[in-house]
Amino acid sequence: MTAGRTVVFGGTGFLGRAIVRAMAARGDAVRVAARRPDAADVPPGVELQRADIQDDDAVAAAVADADTVVNAVSLYVEGGGLDFDGIHVEGATRLARLAHRAGVERFIHVSGIGVTGQSPSRYVRARARGEMGVNDAFPGATILHPSVLFGPHDSFLATLDDVTRLPIVPLFGHGETRLQPVHVEDVAAAVAGAAHTAEATGRVFELGGGEVLRYREIVRAVLSHRRRWRPLLPVPWSAWRGIAHVGKILSNPPLTIDQVLLMQADNIVSAEMATFADLGIEPRGLRASLSACLPGQGTSDL
């Protein structure tokens, strides 16, 4: 497949910025559709256009001359007039519908691993309805299900770095949940690869990193990397749900009920799905990447 014009919605976000770099490196002309283009920082040569995924006219204008459209828009916490249905269902479906109407060739929708309509999480159920909307509106769309993302300047490892400074490190339950953290640049490479691979059309890819680790193993890896020595404290799920309920009164809660529910289920690639291997990518493991993602000396702060 040849390079063309790629429009990235969510191109100012953590994953979106990596996607923009990966697409530009493959020779695509890239446009970032952003709500506040004046505040956006994009690599040289990348175009910026104002568009909110909730606005029909702006979305139609942003995708009018695109070959590929990527949806990496995210909303983790509802509030300020934004809710999961508006962004993840209606917004995603609007973008897919208007891209299809404009004659766009490829639509790549970023969702998440473990997305199912049966989830106890409202967030995950909205993501599942969003995927159905995208598939109906854009037959042949490619859907990507990454596991939790890490990389330089992420929020996953940065939060663990903070938490492991506490005198006692609390665990979600007994820390048994299995995760397959995936490097943001590997997912971006998968987006760029899928955009240039005809076989990716109409498929769902589950994107997990090179290692499956239990939550407590990840905590231990960060502690060891930072040369910190801390006891780990199992905290019951009911206590985390309580903390999340109390946090609802805050405009920017540290933890939501959906995040607690997500942490209760394993977040790993299932055997039946297409993966990185189908795109010829070997993903990095978390532990081998810690020095690059959490640079600086271990603190040895006993």
Ligand SMILES: NC(=O)c1ccc[n+]([C@@H]2O[C@H](COP(=O)([O-])OP(=O)(O)OC[C@H]3O[C@@H](n4cnc5c(N)ncnc54)[C@H](OP(=O)(O)O)[C@@H]3O)[C@@H](O)[C@H]2O)c1
């Ligand atoms: N981070 C993870 O660990 C993880 C794991 C699995 C899957 N994912 C998925 O990966 C995708 C990207 O996640 P992320 O962590 O990179 O998100 P992020 O850093 O929070 O970025 C979100 C992006 O969405 C844009 N956005 C929000 N509302 C918008 C709207 N109404 N119209 C247009 N753009 C809007 C933001 O643009 P502004 O500049 O305008 O705010 C920003 O560019 C999401 O689908 C997410 O579910 C992420």
